[in-house]
Amino acid sequence: MRWDFASIFENTDALLVGAAGTLRIFAICLVLGLSLGLVIGLGRYARTRWLYIPATMFVEVFRNTPVLVQILWFYFALPILLPFEMSPLAAASLGISLNSAAFSAEIYRGGIQSIETGQWDGARALGMRWGQAMRRIILPQALKRMLPALTNRAIEIFKMSTLASAVAYVELLQQGKLIASLNYNPIEAYTAVAVIFFVFLWPLVQFSYFLERRLRRDE
Amino acid sequence: MTILSVTGLTKRFGATDVLRGIDLDVARGERIAILGASGSGKSTLLRCLNFMERPGGGTIALDGEVLGREGRTAERIYRESELIQVRQRVGMVFQQFNLFPHMTAIGNVMEGLRTVRGMAKHEAEARARKELARVGLADKADTYPAHLSGGQKQRVAIARALAMDPEMLLFDEPTSALDPELVGEVLAVILALAEEGRTMLLVTHELGFAYHVATRIIFLADGAIHEQGTPDEVLKNPKKERTRAFLASHKQFSF
Numbered sequence: 236m237r238w239d240f241a242s243i244f245e246n247t248d249a250l251l252v253g254a255a256g257t258l259r260i261f262a263i264c265l266v267l268g269l270s271l272g273l274v275i276g277l278g279r280y281a282r283t284r285w286l287y288i289p290a291t292m293f294v295e296v297f298r299n300t301p302v303l304v305q306i307l308w309f310y311f312a313l314p315i316l317l318p319f320e321m322s323p324l325a326a327a328s329l330g331i332s333l334n335s336a337a338f339s340a341e342i343y344r345g346g347i348q349s350i351e352t353g354q355w356d357g358a359r360a361l362g363m364r365w366g367q368a369m370r371r372i373i374l375p376q377a378l379k380r381m382l383p384a385l386t387n388r389a390i391e392i393f394k395m396s397t398l399a400s401a402v403a404y405v406e407l408l409q410q411g412k413l414i415a416s417l418n419y420n421p422i423e424a425y426t427a428v429a430v431i432f433f434v435f436l437w438p439l440v441q442f443s444y445f446l447e448r449r450l451r452r453d454e
Numbered sequence: 455m456t457i458l459s460v461t462g463l464t465k466r467f468g469a470t471d472v473l474r475g476i477d478l479d480v481a482r483g484e485r486i487a488i489l490g491a492s493g494s495g496k497s498t499l500l501r502c503l504n505f506m507e508r509p510g511g512g513t514i515a516l517d518g519e520v521l522g523r524e525g526r527t528a529e530r531i532y533r534e535s536e537l538i539q540v541r542q543r544v545g546m547v548f549q550q551f552n553l554f555p556h557m558t559a560i561g562n563v564m565e566g567l568r569t570v571r572g573m574a575k576h577e578a579e580a581r582a583r584k585e586l587a588r589v590g591l592a593d594k595a596d597t598y599p600a601h602l603s604g605g606q607k608q609r610v611a612i613a614r615a616l617a618m619d620p621e622m623l624l625f626d627e628p629t630s631a632l633d634p635e636l637v638g639e640v641l642a643v644i645l646a647l648a649e650e651g652r653t654m655l656l657v658t659h660e661l662g663f664a665y666h667v668a669t670r671i672i673f674l675a676d677g678a679i680h681e682q683g684t685p686d687e688v689l690k691n692p693k694k695e696r697t698r699a700f701l702a703s704h705k706q707f708s709f
Contacts, residue, residue: 356506357552357611361566361618362542364534371569375556453556453598 242418243427246410253410254431260396260406263328265389268335272388275336276343277369290340297337303398306330310402327399335392342384346377379450386443390436407431457482457622457653458503458544462512464528465498465677472498474677475512480622480655485648487664487685488657490674491700496657499674500624503655504544505537516540542570545620549627551607553599559610560586560595566618585613589643605636609643616647623647625656641667661704665689673697 243250278290297305310326350373358368378385400409407428415424458480465473472495480486490496501507503514511528513520521540522530553562563582567573573581586592589609599607608628615623625644629637641663648654648667658664664671664685671688673681673696681694692698 353548353550353552354554356546356548357554359506360504360541360546360548360552361614362538362570363566364538367569371565372554376554379556453558454600 238423239420240423240427242420243414243423246414246418249410249414250407250427250431252405253407253428254435256399256404256406256409257393257396257435260324260328260331260399260404261393263324264331264335264392264396267328267332268392269339269385269388271332271336272339273343275340276347279340279344280347293333294337294340297333298341302330302334302395303401305334306398306401323399323402323404326402327396327404331392331395331398334395335388338391339385339388342381342388343377346381346384347373349380350376379447382443382447382450386440389443390439393436393439394432455482456480457517459515459518460503460512461515463499463502463509463514464511465495465502465507466510467498472677473502473510476677476679478672478679480653482621482653483651484653484670485668486655486670486672487668488655488672488674489659489661489664489688489700490680494674495677496674497626498677500546500626500655500657503624504541504546505532506546508532516543538570542566542618543620544622544624545615545618546624546626547608547611547615547628549630551599551604551611551631553607553611553614555599558596558598559591559602559613562599562610563614563617566614570618581617582613585617586610588616588646589613590639603636604632605639608632608640612640612643612647622653622655625654625658627657627659629658629660659704661689661701673700675700 275290275293278286279294281287281290306327306329309329310321310323313326314321347369354372354376355368358372363371396406397408399406400412403409411424411428414427415421418424456479458478460476460478463473463476463478464471476499488496488499498507502509508529513522513530515521521536522532525531554565557565560579560582563585564575564578567578567581568575571578583592583595586595589612591606591609591613594602594606594610599610602610612628628644629640632640637660641660644654644656645663645667656664656668666685668685670682671685672679673688673692673694675696681688681692681697687693688697689701692701
């Protein structure tokens, strides 16, 4: 066989639209997933049963069901139970964000628990409230330890965005499929998609290494 | 004038009674050294005084004001805002320093002023420099704890506590985690504070230091005050057998 990328270059516009769609859903899910994850993680860490039990249930439900099934469920089943329509973007964002929240909640909980109790003592002895101690003393140290795991989460979210194609959301894989079916060139189309993903993700990983080095200044 | 008044203080951890009814009045300017074998409850007593541990029973009064309100059990109910006030008035220095490793020395000293007191940055910085100079570490202001010796870390921790203008200082074995050659510099700082007439409670194993710095010695055994008095009374002429045994075991290598 012969590789023929000419048909890919002819469809650059379609791929650009797909890349924009991927970046959009990635940004939404990164912000929603990691911030909701912090809230759930704090709930998992709470001593109050009314926070701990719902947070734990959330984590178990979303950790133990496939993201693809969640996306399909939000798209097809939820609108039957609730009186509103689901756009592909909304369904996919919900599925990916909630799944990421469940996984990152465990990262946050582990990171917070790994900080020595002496740090809490030091903060409280100065007269800090729980929230102040968490924000000023515990989280900055915990984040440093969690950074590699959170970066992995971010990369995972980026790649999970391809699952949005299952509900016909316009992103890179969806556009790749489209190009492949119009031009009968699946090999080139999917290779192009893979290369584009690598080009996006590689700098992201490099940036995380840079962040880790910066955070190690105090050692 | 009594600054702190403790009545019938008890504390349990699981099935163990760590404190069995402590009565203690601390006058302004008093310096009390608390001695006792490990497990006698001396650290727990100290940690109850600024509510790092919740007292199981009994009352604690600061400036004549009894803290908390009665609940359904012996344990009183404390409001978080009340305890936050107490902790600002009663400073604490820990055995393991508990410095914040992600902040420089001056950042550590400024933290309470900025976050708890809401002080402006330049004001907090000026105050923190003053406190660091007091403990002889003006030149280490921008150093992170990881690059400080144990003695230096403990002096930063003392500066951090002092910056909050506490009416009383609690020292929980401040030199126990230090290499022997670093103990002196920390004790010198504490001695200087004593000479300023500060009110302090000190849990320590340094009997010689306790003798010089304290106005009163309390010997704790099994969660109760076993014997107390002036340093001369307790350390030179102990009346109780257990006090004598404790002192003997701490002196066996001195000559």
